[in-house]
Amino acid sequence: MQRAADRDARRDPRAPRGKRLTRALVGATAVPLVLLAAGCSSGSDDSGADSGGGKNAGASSASPSVSASPTVQPAAYRKLPGACAVLSKKSLSSLVPKAGTSGKEGNSNDTQARTSCSWSSLDDNGVKGSQFRWLSVSLLRFESDVTRGEGDKLAEAYYQKQIGDAQSVEGAKNAKAQPLTGTGDQATAVGYDLKKKEGAFKQQTVVARVENVVVTLDYNGAGLAGEKTPDADALAKSAQKAAKEVVAAVASANGDTVDQPAEGPSESATASPSAKPSTSPSDAKSSKSGASAKSSGSSESAKSPAADDKN
Template sequence: MQRSAPRLTRILACAAVPVMLVVAGCSSDSGDSGSGKTGSKDKAGASASATPSPSQTTKKVEPAKFAELPQACKSIAAKTTESLVPKAKTKNGTPAVSSDLASRGGCSWNGLADKGVKGSQYRWLDVSFYRYESDAALGSGQERAQENLAKELAKVQGTQGAKKLRTTTATGIGDEAKTVTYQLRKTDEDFVYGAVVARTGNVLVLLSYNGAGYAGAPTPSEKTIVDGAVKAAKEAVAAVAAANK
């Protein structure tokens, strides 16, 4: 009876402890006749549970390549914007509103060049920058930029009312780039669009250039618009690297 009383006390104490603690502290008794293998299994189980699973360890991601964005309105040379947008309302460009210039920025130029009896030529140029940080949960900055390039490209390709839409791979613009050309009827005139969606490291560069002829002026050719868009896009991409030297 002297041995059974303490043993009973221990059993009752274990019954009041949560199940997970029972396994660790109350699975055996010195008065039992077992071989002790149960205790070994418990130790092995505890050791296995202590080893972190892949999902519990911190995922290492590639560091973001670029930490800075260029000043959007200075990312394209003045002589380029002057040639693409003659008679721009704001020569130095109109900056886009941004609450975080380290992550996003943009600028636009537009103007109407009056050619008298030959009509007028309207042009619009805009550029946007988006920078992505590396994040263990979301992926590297480069991967995030790649994902968003596909999304932005789809948006351009889905432009409502677009006609003669064509997408091609652009070479010599960052790490990867696509050019989208299309026509759009606005204000009773035919506009020709050239859009470039490009990625350089962890930065996405979106550039759009379009134009139309008014008062009898001819509609600009697709080549004129695309060549202008590509030239401006190359300068904008180069500005990203220059801002991070």
């Protein structure tokens, strides 16, 4: 009996240890489960946050900022007048008295961008020779373009080029250039002497810019077959007045008005002897050869006599 009781007594201390061990194992097992649950919960929150951030980033990249398209100031003038109609009958009768009112229109694929006209006059004075005159008007209009720039700036660059071309004609002598006022936005007159086989020519070129249009007026004269050489100053005065008239015609075609010349070109530019004796065959042949040498001067853009020599 006693021994059995002793055995039971010895077992009793072990019994609580077994229960404690069981509880410890259960608790130890529960800790990883809690940690695992916490990790899953944390991962779920992070995933949600990333997902939300991804949405915002996607929305931001889907709508990039739109840059403004390049623009340029529209050209002021949208049309050109007919080049053969820019001078009055009175002006033409003074500048080219034997040409009549109808000029020779130059070739152009677009007359609202480029147009030109020329007139040729031969005043035959018989044995005393003949007075020859040649007049050409060229108009060039520039449109504004986003790649090239504004129309008036393009016209200004061409205006400067035309002046340079007029000053660098091969064979020109005594060249002079002077700025003009009251003729569009910019204007320059270039004059020089040119010796040709037909005679001594006096050349006057006026280049003018009004807004986005460039006007080039060429006017030259010569005394043929013994006739006296025309006065350069008189030719220059006539050319400058005519250029003002052309500029006014360009402005009028676009609804603008500018001051027109008070009177036509100087009559002295085309003065010739009043006496007209009968023409000898040799003189007539010489005069007509001079006229034909200049009558082909018109082209899509006006040419000076020197340009004919080069070609």
